[in-house]
Amino acid sequence: MGVKLNALLKSPWVFHLSTGSCNNCDIEVLDCLTPRFDIERFGMLLAGSVRHADVLLVTGSANRKSMERVKKLYEQVPKPCLVVAIGECALSRGMFINSYNCPVPVDKIIPVDVYVPGCPPRPEAIIAAITKLIGKVKKGAEKS
Amino acid sequence: MNRETVLQDLRKKFSGEIVEFMEKSPKRVYIEIKKDSLRKWASYMIKDLGARFNIASGVDSRAHIEVLYHFTLEDINLIISLRVRLKKTDLEIDSLGAEYPAANWIEREIHEILGVNFKGHPDMRKLLLSDDWPEGVYPLRRDYKEWDPNAIRDRGV
Secondary structure, three states, X not given: OOHHHHHHHHOOEEEXXXXXXXXXXXXXXXXXXXXXXXXXXXXXXXXXXXXXXXXXXEEOOOOHHHHHHHHHHHHHOOOOOEEXXXXXXXHHOHHHOOOOOOOOOHHHOOOOOEEEOOOOOOHHHHHHHHHXXXXXXXXXXXXX | OOHHHHHHXXXXXXXXOEEEXXXXXXXXXXXXXXXXXXHHHHHHHHXXXXXXXXXXEEEEOOOEEEEEEEEEEOOOOEEEEEEEEXXXXXXXXEOOOOXXXXXXXXXXXXXXXXXXXXXXXXXXXXXXXXXXXXXXXXXXXXXXXXXXXXXXXXXXX
């Protein structure tokens, strides 16, 4: 495993990006940080700036205005980075699929590594997804 | 001031400008007015009656586009909605945004979403839609059709 990837997975710093969600997924993400679920035991921290982040958490169905912002922020994340889409809206826009303001799902705007379905997904689901992601990247790195 | 005297005064003062007077419930009254008299109505409601301008709303009712201005009289627990019915061929209405700043943004939103032109509005830019939204496409009209060829409307399963 490369030095870069090791540094990325040891303590992934997470940037939480809401692209116009109803805030329910955002509350679940914040729930992960509370002592009950305590996501910090995996070394995860919410980063204040996207330039410090290793993982981009995307919630909400990206609308025409936030699409441009999502692209800009993705360009600013130090690479290699991982993108996690949380909630039905970020996966397929959920009930907003026919909305005039939500033309494409998030994974058509930026490449997404993990999808966490649910409306909203439980904190356990988010933790499981991220630990699986870490395991998968480690396995992939060992093979190559 | 109570509900009956307020409504009676309105009927007397604006007898020629009322199209329809509907008392929906004890708390809500809808008054359909002629569109040229909107400014007069608004100034009477706000300056003389002391009503609060609550919000405006727009409805596409197929044959017409309706713009409703909702005023609240908090002392007597009454909401008076002034309804202006506009023909789809002539979507011009006097703006309240110049005189009452509270109406500024909602008129901008009704303009971009339903295509109503507010005469005399100080600043008729887009409010919520993105900058690349095409001119003349109004998303909340009944006859709105998908205009973006790149839009994906299936879940991919």
